[in-house]
Amino acid sequence: MRWLRLSTAALIRVVLVLATLGLSNLRTAAAEGICNREYVEYYEDLGKAVKKSFGAIKDVNPHRMAIVVISDGLYVQSNYIPDGHEYPTKLVLDKTQLSLDAIVARVIAGAGAGGFLPSAGEVSAFLNGCTLRLDEHVIGHPRWRYFRFAAVSKVLLIQSKLTARFFADGEEERRYVELMPSLLMPFEQRTSTAAFRSELEGIRMEPLAGVAVLFSNKRTQEAASKAFAGRLSMPQSLAELESFFEAHKGGSAAILGHSDGENFVATSSDGKELFRVPIATLRALAIKSATKLFTLGCRSAHAGGHGCATPFNSLEMINRLKDAETKETLLEAFAKLGTKEEPFVVNTNDVTHQETYDEYHAIGGGSGGNSSRGGNDDGGANRGGGNNGGGRDNIGGGRAPSSSDPSRGIFDLSCIIPRPLVSAQRETDASVVAYDHRVSNTPAISSKQPDTESKSGGCGCSVGDSDSTGSALTHILLVALVFVILRTRHQ
Amino acid sequence: MTVQAYPIDEAVDLLSRIAPGTLDELRAQHPDAKRLLALGETAAAQNDDALPIRVEAVLSALGAAISSAGNSQEVVRARVKSARRMETAAQVMTLITSASVWSSVAWSQATVFKVITGLISVAVSILLFLAARRQSRASGKGSLIEAFLTFVPMKIDAEILHRDLTTWAKERFPIDGREKLVGEANALCRRILLGVDLLKLDV
Numbered sequence: 001m002r003w004l005r006l007s008t009a010a011l012i013r014v015v016l017v018l019a020t021l022g023l024s025n026l027r028t029a030a031a032e033g034i035c036n037r038e039y040v041e042y043y044e045d046l047g048k049a050v051k052k053s054f055g056a057i058k059d060v061n062p063h064r065m066a067i068v069v070i071s072d073g074l075y076v077q078s079n080y081i082p083d084g085h086e087y088p089t090k091l092v093l094d095k096t097q098l099s100l101d102a103i104v105a106r107v108i109a110g111a112g113a114g115g116f117l118p119s120a121g122e123v124s125a126f127l128n129g130c131t132l133r134l135d136e137h138v139i140g141h142p143r144w145r146y147f148r149f150a151a152v153s154k155v156l157l158i159q160s161k162l163t164a165r166f167f168a169d170g171e172e173e174r175r176y177v178e179l180m181p182s183l184l185m186p187f188e189q190r191t192s193t194a195a196f197r198s199e200l201e202g203i204r205m206e207p208l209a210g211v212a213v214l215f216s217n218k219r220t221q222e223a224a225s226k227a228f229a230g231r232l233s234m235p236q237s238l239a240e241l242e243s244f245f246e247a248h249k250g251g252s253a254a255i256l257g258h259s260d261g262e263n264f265v266a267t268s269s270d271g272k273e274l275f276r277v278p279i280a281t282l283r284a285l286a287i288k289s290a291t292k293l294f295t296l297g298c299r300s301a302h303a304g305g306h307g308c309a310t311p312f313n314s315l316e317m318i319n320r321l322k323d324a325e326t327k328e329t330l331l332e333a334f335a336k337l338g339t340k341e342e343p344f345v346v347n348t349n350d351v352t353h354q355e356t357y358d359e360y361h362a363i364g365g366g367s368g369g370n371s372s373r374g375g376n377d378d379g380g381a382n383r384g385g386g387n388n389g390g391g392r393d394n395i396g397g398g399r400a401p402s403s404s405d406p407s408r409g410i411f412d413l414s415c416i417i418p419r420p421l422v423s424a425q426r427e428t429d430a431s432v433v434a435y436d437h438r439v440s441n442t443p444a445i446s447s448k449q450p451d452t453e454s455k456s457g458g459c460g461c462s463v464g465d466s467d468s469t470g471s472a473l474t475h476i477l478l479v480a481l482v483f484v485i486l487r488t489r490h491q
Numbered sequence: 492m493t494v495q496a497y498p499i500d501e502a503v504d505l506l507s508r509i510a511p512g513t514l515d516e517l518r519a520q521h522p523d524a525k526r527l528l529a530l531g532e533t534a535a536a537q538n539d540d541a542l543p544i545r546v547e548a549v550l551s552a553l554g555a556a557i558s559s560a561g562n563s564q565e566v567v568r569a570r571v572k573s574a575r576r577m578e579t580a581a582q583v584m585t586l587i588t589s590a591s592v593w594s595s596v597a598w599s600q601a602t603v604f605k606v607i608t609g610l611i612s613v614a615v616s617i618l619l620f621l622a623a624r625r626q627s628r629a630s631g632k633g634s635l636i637e638a639f640l641t642f643v644p645m646k647i648d649a650e651i652l653h654r655d656l657t658t659w660a661k662e663r664f665p666i667d668g669r670e671k672l673v674g675e676a677n678a679l680c681r682r683i684l685l686g687v688d689l690l691k692l693d694v
Contacts, residue, residue, distance in 0.1 A: 217500045217532035218681055258534050269681045271497035271674035298534040311526060311535030 033092040036085040036111045040092055043075060047090065050077045053133055061153050063130040065107065068158065069137045074144075076103055080126070082110030100127075100147045127151040133158055139175055139187060148173050160190055165343065167309050169299075176309060176345060182338035183331070184309055184345045186301075196348050200331035206292070207325050210248040212241065214257025214266040220314040224256075227322045235266070238275045245285050252292035255282065256317060259297025259307065279303035296321065296337070301345035306334065310342045497674035499545045500532045501681040502552035508687065510555035517548060542670065546660050549676040553653040556683050560646045577622040584615045645683055652676045 033040070039047040046068065054064040064079040076091035089107045098106075104126055105117040131154040138144050149155055149166040150173055157164050162177040165184055176184035179197050189196070211228040212235055213221060225232050235241040244253070258265045263276040279300055286293035296317055300307030308317075317337075324336040338344030506514040507530060518528050524544045526533050591608040652672060659669045 215532045215534075216498075216681075217504070218684055219500075219504050220531050223531075256534075267498070268678070269498060269501050269674075270678035271671070308534070311533050313526065313529055313531045313533055315531035317534070 033094075034106055034111045035090045035092075036082065036087050037090075038087050040075075040090045043070075043090070043092065046070075046075055047077060050133070054079050057131050057133075057156070059131055059154060061129050061131045063126055064133070065104070065130055066133040066158075067103075067138055068135045074103075074138070076107065078107045080107055082108060082113075084112075085110050095143075097143075097146070100149065100152075104130075124151060128153055130154070131156065134164065136160060136164075136187075136190075139164070149175075157190075160193075162190055162193060165309070174309065176343075178343075179346070180331075180335045181340045182343050183335040184338075184343045186345070186347060189348045192348055196346075197331065200334065200346070201329050203330040205325065205327050205330050205333040206252045208254050208294075208321075209251030210244060210253040211321070212244050212253065212255045212257075214255065214264060215314045216267060216269045217314055218269075220318065223315055223318050227318050236274060238277055241275075241277060242285070245289050245291060248291055249289040250291065252294070253286075254294035254296055254321060256296045256314065256321070259295070259300040259303075261299040261302035264295070264297055264300070279305065294321075294337075301347060304347050304349055306344065306346040306350055308338065308342060309345045312342050496541070497545065497670060498532070498677050499527065499548045499673065501677045501684060502549040503528055504530060505552045505680040505684055506548070506555060508684065509559050510551065513551050513555060517544075517551060542664055542673075543660070545673050546656055546664070549673055549680070550653060550656055550660070552680050553649045553656075553676055556680070557646060557649050557653065560642060560649075574622055577618060581615055581618040581622055584611060584618065588612045588615055641682075642686055645679065645686065648679055649683075652679060 050066040050068070053066065057064060066075075066077050068075045068077075070092070073092070073094040076089075076093065078088045078090075081088050089110045091103065091106055093103070101120070101123050102117075104123045106113075108118045108122060108126055109116060128151065130152055132149070132152045134149070134155050134157055136157045136159050138147065139149075148168070149164070150168045152166070155164040155166065156162075157177070160177070164187065165176045165178060167174045167176075175187035177187055177190045177193065179185055179193065179200075185193065185196060208228070208231060210231050210233060211224065212233045213224045214235065215221065221234060224234075233240070233244045233247075235244055255264060258267065259279065262280075263278050264282065265276045266274040268274055279295060279297075280303060282293065282295060283303070283305060285291070295303075295305050295307060298308045298311045301309070320337050320339075324333040327333040327336055334344055334346050503514065506517075514528065518525065521528065521544050524541055526535070527541055527544060528548065588608060588611045591604075591611065595605055595608055652675060655669070656672050656676065659665075659672065664670075
């Protein structure tokens with residue numbers, strides 16, 4: 001047994017080789033398949049449905065892409081035909097941790113690119129001219145939390161037919177759906193889109209009784225005093241702001257200024273903070289004094305009311321507000337406060353609703369029940385299960401998509417989800433549990449259920465590029481291991 | 492390291508008033524900073540970078556203010572002079588009118604002569620009224636002279652800030668607390684703008 005007495009150096013070498021092998025296997029566990037044939041094997045129906053849906057898109061964007069959740073990962077299809085190929089790229093991604101940019105790079109490169117991926121500039125140009133059909137279950141799911149959609153020109157949600165909008169906010173990305181091109185609501189509240197829209201349409205807009213401007217900019221203050229002569233207040237302290245509320249009790253008022261998402265912050269022209277007031281406090285004051293309050297800050301919608309989705313210019317907002325107060329309904333007024341590029345955001349629990357006040361006071365302060373939106377800052381999450389489901393886009397919210405309705409068009413894509421999503425990462429997040437539940441309820445319409453394990457080689461063309469590379473690497477490493485062991489025996 | 496972004500809105504406004512060409516050049520050089528170099532205030536996160544652009548904008552505004560300060564002083568001086576000239580003219584006319592009144596009383600001349608005398612006396616009253624207004628605006632509280640005097644320390648402040656910011660920019664913006672100079676320069680630009688408005692300077 002002398003050959004077993006290995007030197008320390010040889011032992012280290014063996015351990016290193018084994019560790020490399022282990023890493024290589026881990027890498028290949030996240031499989032990806034890339035194909036440029038007409039259809040990917042097992043996903044022919046899905047491929048046809050996606051292709052048909054691309055034909056239905058009418059816009060100027062030259063590129064189309066669809067991202068659909070399949071059993072254990074994602075199916076990606078584009079209309080982009082890479083050089084040297086006859087058909088657009090399709091990707092089958094299993095347990096993918098790739099970013100959206102990395103996926104697009106593969107779509108542009110196509111099969112057989114041999115690891116040569118396009119530059120970041122090419123990827124960004126593609127996204128800039130791309131209409132994306134997106135399975136909305138991708139959004140917010142922890143597995144795809146790395147995805148950032150703000151760079152995509154247009155995103156159409158597959159299940160709800162709504163247009164989604166994304167805005168970068170530091171490290172985060174804010175997600176909304178369109179009520180109108182200049183008016184958005186948070187993505188999470190999309191179940192009540194139609195009802196909310198008609199509700200806003202039914203509320204009459206009143207001229208503003210008072211406008212408080214917290215901007216210190218001289219030109220802004222002059223423009224505001226011209227636009228809202230006799231109604232303008234420029235509070236320099238919290239006490240002055242409180243008396244502004246007192247003065248406009250029962251009427252409608254607007255506050256313009258900087259907002260950090262939780263507070264309105266008043267600063268002087270040298271950048272020093274004068275005072276700050278929580279938006280929640282303002283909302284509470286508004287409800288208490290029955291003031292219909294417009295909070296116009298760039299992040300004021302984060303606190304549950306409304307505000308701009310993007311930064312905005314103070315002078316432009318004054319003009320928009322002047323226009324908005326002449327509108328007949330709250331829907332038109334809110335839409336006027338934003339533009340297509342700088343849209344306005346409204347939450348379903350917005351306190352500017354007259355109904356909200358009535359409800360709030362009727363139920364003695366906003367507690368419980370389906371109609372208790374007033375005074376409730378939970379983002380309107382309780383509305384989805386509300387009492388008027390018939391009039392709403394009642395999608396998502398735990399309901400499995402129907403497979404029998406031919407009028408659903410692109411909706412059919414979600415029916416091809418063949419198997420429950422396997423929680424490979426053992427996520428315990430509540431949203432993941434709900435998600436798994438949704439998929440497990442999905443009727444499997446296709447008898448050709450792809451085998452997850454053999455999927456990487458299923459296409460028959462170059463699906464499994466990375467797998468084949470991985471297995472070649474494994475072979476080389478195995479040979480190296482045998483070689484090392486044999487050498488150590490001879491020592 | 493993220494530093495607080497001090498505002499430059501008043502500096503941009505001042506530039507648009509006294510050196511619009513410089514502002515256009517800045518905008519052309521930094522197309523990505525369109526929002527930052529727009530008139531008005533931007534409601535946005537207060538920790539974005541673009542510090543060099545901010546410094547460049549306030550330096551341009553201070554530079555333009557310093558160079559046009561001389562012109563403003565001339566304008567103010569000319570106005571004070573014109574007020575004095577008006578007063579002298581009114582005094583001469585008063586002398587003529589009183590002589591006319593005395594002669595018309597003494598020799599009861601033609602009606603036309605009396606009408607002319609009356610008209611001159613009305614003109615004198617108007618001229619005196621205007622001169623008095625101009626004088627009070629030139630010397631009273633919140634007046635031309637008070638504003639003129641505030642321009643002198645403002646010019647000195649602008650020169651000091653311009654020098655300090657230039658040094659900081661040359662050292663490539665070390666984060667050592669000097670970033671607040673941007674805010675101070677912006678506040679000074681606001682004071683200058685208020686002064687310009689008060690003087691009704693057509694700069």
